[in-house]
Amino acid sequence: MSGPEIVRQWIDERVDLREMFAPLMEKTVPRHRFSHWYLLGGVTLFLFGVQVCTGLLLLLYYRPSMNEAYESVQYITNRVAFGWLVRSVHAWSADLMIFMAFAHMFSVAFLRAYRKPRELTWMSGMVLLFLCLGFGFSGYLLPWNTLSFFATKVGTEVPGRMPVIGHATLLFMRGGEDVGAATLARFFSLHVVVLPAITASMILLHLLLVQKFGMSVPPSVEKEGPRFGSKVKFFPNYFLRDVMTWSVALMVLLVLAVTFPVELGKKADPFGSAPAGIRPEWYFLSQFQTLRLLPATILHIDGEVIGALAFGLAGALWVGLPLLEGRLGRNGSRWARISVLGALVYLASTTLYAYFTT
Amino acid sequence: MRLLAIVVTFVALNARGLAQQTTDASVKSAHEQFVSDIHSQKGLTCVSCHQGIDKPGKSNDYTIRRSEIPALCGSCHADAGKMKQYGPSLRTDQLEQYKTSVHGIKFAHGDTHVAVCTDCHTTHSIRPASDPHASTHPLNVAATCKRCHSDREYMKPYGIATDQFAGYIDSVHYKALVESGDLSAPTCTTCHGSHGAAPPGVAAVTNVCATCHVLQGKFFEESPHKQAFAKLELPSCVTCHEGHRIHHPDDDFVGTGKSAVCATCHIASEPAGQMADGAHNSFHHFETEMVSTKSLLDRASRAGMDVADAEMELTQANDALAKARVSLHSAQPARVAADLEEGAKVIARAHEAGTSALKERDSRRKAIVLPVIALAGLFVTAALYIRALEKRER
Numbered sequence: 001m002s003g004p005e006i007v008r009q010w011i012d013e014r015v016d017l018r019e020m021f022a023p024l025m026e027k028t029v030p031r032h033r034f035s036h037w038y039l040l041g042g043v044t045l046f047l048f049g050v051q052v053c054t055g056l057l058l059l060l061y062y063r064p065s066m067n068e069a070y071e072s073v074q075y076i077t078n079r080v081a082f083g084w085l086v087r088s089v090h091a092w093s094a095d096l097m098i099f100m101a102f103a104h105m106f107s108v109a110f111l112r113a114y115r116k117p118r119e120l121t122w123m124s125g126m127v128l129l130f131l132c133l134g135f136g137f138s139g140y141l142l143p144w145n146t147l148s149f150f151a152t153k154v155g156t157e158v159p160g161r162m163p164v165i166g167h168a169t170l171l172f173m174r175g176g177e178d179v180g181a182a183t184l185a186r187f188f189s190l191h192v193v194v195l196p197a198i199t200a201s202m203i204l205l206h207l208l209l210v211q212k213f214g215m216s217v218p219p220s221v222e223k224e225g226p227r228f229g230s231k232v233k234f235f236p237n238y239f240l241r242d243v244m245t246w247s248v249a250l251m252v253l254l255v256l257a258v259t260f261p262v263e264l265g266k267k268a269d270p271f272g273s274a275p276a277g278i279r280p281e282w283y284f285l286s287q288f289q290t291l292r293l294l295p296a297t298i299l300h301i302d303g304e305v306i307g308a309l310a311f312g313l314a315g316a317l318w319v320g321l322p323l324l325e326g327r328l329g330r331n332g333s334r335w336a337r338i339s340v341l342g343a344l345v346y347l348a349s350t351t352l353y354a355y356f357t358t
Numbered sequence: 359m360r361l362l363a364i365v366v367t368f369v370a371l372n373a374r375g376l377a378q379q380t381t382d383a384s385v386k387s388a389h390e391q392f393v394s395d396i397h398s399q400k401g402l403t404c405v406s407c408h409q410g411i412d413k414p415g416k417s418n419d420y421t422i423r424r425s426e427i428p429a430l431c432g433s434c435h436a437d438a439g440k441m442k443q444y445g446p447s448l449r450t451d452q453l454e455q456y457k458t459s460v461h462g463i464k465f466a467h468g469d470t471h472v473a474v475c476t477d478c479h480t481t482h483s484i485r486p487a488s489d490p491h492a493s494t495h496p497l498n499v500a501a502t503c504k505r506c507h508s509d510r511e512y513m514k515p516y517g518i519a520t521d522q523f524a525g526y527i528d529s530v531h532y533k534a535l536v537e538s539g540d541l542s543a544p545t546c547t548t549c550h551g552s553h554g555a556a557p558p559g560v561a562a563v564t565n566v567c568a569t570c571h572v573l574q575g576k577f578f579e580e581s582p583h584k585q586a587f588a589k590l591e592l593p594s595c596v597t598c599h600e601g602h603r604i605h606h607p608d609d610d611f612v613g614t615g616k617s618a619v620c621a622t623c624h625i626a627s628e629p630a631g632q633m634a635d636g637a638h639n640s641f642h643h644f645e646t647e648m649v650s651t652k653s654l655l656d657r658a659s660r661a662g663m664d665v666a667d668a669e670m671e672l673t674q675a676n677d678a679l680a681k682a683r684v685s686l687h688s689a690q691p692a693r694v695a696a697d698l699e700e701g702a703k704v705i706a707r708a709h710e711a712g713t714s715a716l717k718e719r720d721s722r723r724k725a726i727v728l729p730v731i732a733l734a735g736l737f738v739t740a741a742l743y744i745r746a747l748e749k750r751e752r
Contacts, residue, residue, distance in 0.1 A: 078664040258726040261662025
């Protein structure tokens, strides 16, 4: 017997690997004209894995204090071997992961894969999307450069305008009245401890639910009955397709990271003025543009407060989409499709509008 | 207390039957203005200047004639003993200075149209020069002088030009004062003096400008232009840079080109003209190199490369260019070349750093090709394996 075979047998005698991996080996994936959309979830998970690996490497040198954060990132970029690559990959992978999470969410919404019994899978997925956005928001401050400082200042002001809980929320987020050392410390702990712990649990839950309920087949395909296609084994057939997609994702990531490396910019000056044309990262541009379009007051209430409340309501409705569709009866699926398409068009158009006008 | 004193005076005037005259608008206005006057705030009243108007039997004439103003103001402001109580370091030479000024000399000869104290300081709303509302505050001095010196009819008897204000507000000094808020930037009184106001004599212009532009003045004194200008009775500095409409000179200012000031006296074929053209070309070349190196460093920075040290060093090249432009006033090519040489070395080092950074960027881009090819290989291998696997399964 070969070396690996000996090791495998030794472990198998104690842990029964066959039984442990049986669900994976027996799992099948429906094969039809929409089945390539199933790959998006795997790519998102892969990119999260890249984030964890590059994040751990950055953690070896990063210093989470006002006086050292920028300098430590500068050190990583200019002095540490391949530090520039790790940092650039981490930044680009964040953008790609969030983009893939949105793409995965919209593909699930369009294919109506949130239908019973997969409502919880949808909801856990939405929580994961919000966690991704939380990662993006908290991680953006960590280099402590001019853009990140002022983006965080503006980003934490909006929740601060909420009635009743606004000021308390602002103080909690910033660790004080202004963005400073306390903000950096708590954003750092949020980014490397709190969010990863919650995300790991949610990913586990999400995958267990996917495993339990299997892959959803779109209603239009189901109607075709036995004609719609065969199933493929998850392992190794579908897994290899995952590997193909991951290799493409990694290729794109490396090319972007090397061709358009992330700039460090200038160190944040809390007493300086915000740079002209400052705007948040692309995944918050839609909300940013919406707030810009709203009038200063609506029915004597601050326009930004109305906007923030509207986002909250829209988010809650979106998370509850599977439940709402059921309540709308026969026309539920049509209204759901219209809402999904409308949401996609709104998000895309406001994001592009904000990008090209700031 | 001050208000009470004014009220008492008002009542006294009334008691003397001057109630009719106190309704005169100018007097009423004077009372209103005087509240904010520095004299009022220091405890003086109307009678401190309009002496005796509160005494019975005094004539109704309370106006002070223009011919009396310098002496009246000087009765306190030239008395060191009297002024000490208001401030130990207050100047008391204003009247003496005034007597040496063009205004003072003409005044002494009986011309009361020239400026007296109240023309610049106002009559009843005199404020310290540090007060932004004062007519003598640096931001307001030019407008104060302009009232007479831009009035063509008023200045006609004196045969003086009236375009000084128009030239000054187009100047780099005015922009520094008003737009940049630099209160130390020169205004009329900085060059002409305040109480001893006079246009600087031909020989004195360098001294005036060199109060701030020290090195330029020093180099000019050492240059062949000093004697040449003196021989031609041309004032230094203003012959090339103008008196009031002083603009920031660019490199086309130098040489024998169309807008070059050297061409006023020199032609391209003579040694001085060639020197001027040489300086122009050197400055132009230096600036081009500096801009191109800055652009190179910007490209490297945008590509994520660390060129912060080179960018910092490049600012020294700007300093070298400024130094060379100053030493140009010595009209000594060797001195100018030495200053530019220092800057050229800085530019060369910064250029080298930028080029290295971009080379590093290119090598990184090339290095990524291998991993991408490996990943593409993985993709193809997986695709082929799936195809073979599924073919076998079928």
